[in-house]
Amino acid sequence: GENVEQHPSTLSVQEGDSAVIKCTYSDSASNYFPWYKQELGKGPQLIIDIRSNVGEKKDQRIAVTLNKTAKHFSLHITETQPEDSAVYFCAASWSTSYDKVIFGPGTSLSVIP
Amino acid sequence: GAVVSQHPSRVICKSGTSVKIECRSLDFQATTMFWYRQFPKQSLMLMATSNEGSKATYEQGVEKDKFLINHASLTLSTLTVTSAHPEDSSFYICSVRAGGTGELFFGEGSRLTVL
Numbered sequence: 001g002e003n004v005e006q007h008p009s010t011l012s013v014q015e016g017d018s019a020v021i022k023c024t025y026s027d028s029a030s031n032y033f034p035w036y037k038q039e040l041g042k043g044p045q046l047i048i049d050i051r052s053n054v055g056e057k058k059d060q061r062i063a064v065t066l067n068k069t070a071k072h073f074s075l076h077i078t079e080t081q082p083e084d085s086a087v088y089f090c091a092a093s094w095s096t097s098y099d100k101v102i103f104g105p106g107t108s109l110s111v112i113p
Numbered sequence: 114g115a116v117v118s119q120h121p122s123r124v125i126c127k128s129g130t131s132v133k134i135e136c137r138s139l140d141f142q143a144t145t146m147f148w149y150r151q152f153p154k155q156s157l158m159l160m161a162t163s164n165e166g167s168k169a170t171y172e173q174g175v176e177k178d179k180f181l182i183n184h185a186s187l188t189l190s191t192l193t194v195t196s197a198h199p200e201d202s203s204f205y206i207c208s209v210r211a212g213g214t215g216e217l218f219f220g221e222g223s224r225l226t227v228l
Contacts, residue, residue, distance in 0.1 A: 032215050043119075043206050043219035044157065089156060095215035098145040098162070101208075105156045 002027040004092050006104030014112050019077045021107045023090035026071070032095035033066060033073045038087045038106075047088075048075070051095060080111045116140045117209050119220030126197055127228055134192045134223045136207030142187035143209040147217075148180075151204040160205075163190040197227040 003026040013019050025033070031052035036044035050057045050064045050073065057064050063076040077084055087108050093101040118137045126132050136146060144165045149157040161182055162170040169182035179201075181193040194201055206222040 034217060036219075041222075041224070043117075043222045046216060046218070049216065091217075093215070093217075096210075098164075098210070099215075100147060100159055100162055101210075101217050102159065103157045 002030060002092055002102040004090060004102050004104040006090050006107055008107060009105065010108045010110075012110045012112060013080050015080060015082060017080055019075075019080055019084070019109055019111075021075045021088055021090065021109075022072065023074070023092075023104050024070075024072050025092040027092065028068075028071065030092040030094060032093045032101075033064070034091050034093075034101070035062075035064060035075050036089045036091065036103075038089065044089060077109075080109075082111050082113050085109055085111045116218040117207060117220040119207055119223055121223060122221060123224045123226075125226045125228065128198050129196055131193055131195045132197055132225060134194075134205055134207075134225075136190045136192070136209075136220055138188045138209045141209075141211065143190075144187060145210065146184060146190040147208045147210075148182065148190075148192050149206045149208065149219075151206060151222075157206065160192075163207075194225065197225070199227045201225065202227045 006023045034049035037047045038044040048062050050066050061078045066073040087106045089106045090104040091101045120135045146163040148160045151157050160175045163182045163184040165184045171177045184190040204222050208219045210217050
């Protein structure tokens with residue numbers, strides 16, 4: 001089955017700096033890669049996703065890149081703000097509504113004002 | 114607005130009792146729902162895939178007789194933790210994938226504490 005690894009486990013940046021979180025996956029058939037932000041005591045919220053037919057996707061301060069050959073994908077947050085502090089999870093899956101989504105172990109991001 | 118509604122958000126029970134958690138898909142019909150469990154400072158671990166009108170599919174290591182899943186309609190799945198023990202204390206989160214995009218939406222989670 002699919003296995004997702006994520007690094008680093010914790011990340012601390014100064015406000016305004018960029019943050020990068022990297023993930024790898026094992027199943028070459030996976031074609032859907034979402035990223036989630038989870039605040040304490042709440043359910044995860046989808047922040048961006050990318051599909052295997054695209055190499056990069058950007059939404060304001062957030063961007064995701066995908067290297068299918070290497071089975072790597074990364075989350076980039078620019079101009080970080082204190083409210084970006086949370087736990088971020090990457091995940092991998094097939095893109096149908098009935099396929100399970102497997103999550104990485106998570107990265108705890110702290111943005112220092 | 115919320116896509117997935119989960120209830121209750123918090124529940125405290127005594128050891129040996131059973132607890133039911135409800136998950137409702139608000140925006141679309143869901144033939145498949147997913148139940149995850151999350152221990153403190155850990156990732157989301159898939160427990161089971163809930164299938165409308167048929168038996169749930171459980172992940173390896175998850176006891177089907179302990180975690181009963183019922184998906185009786187296209188908008189409602191329930192998870193019942195039977196004979197709960199303190200080690201079952203966790204954050205239980207349900208989710209639904211949208212049919213067209215495959216996006217995975219989560220409920221707000223249910224915090225179970227077993228005394």
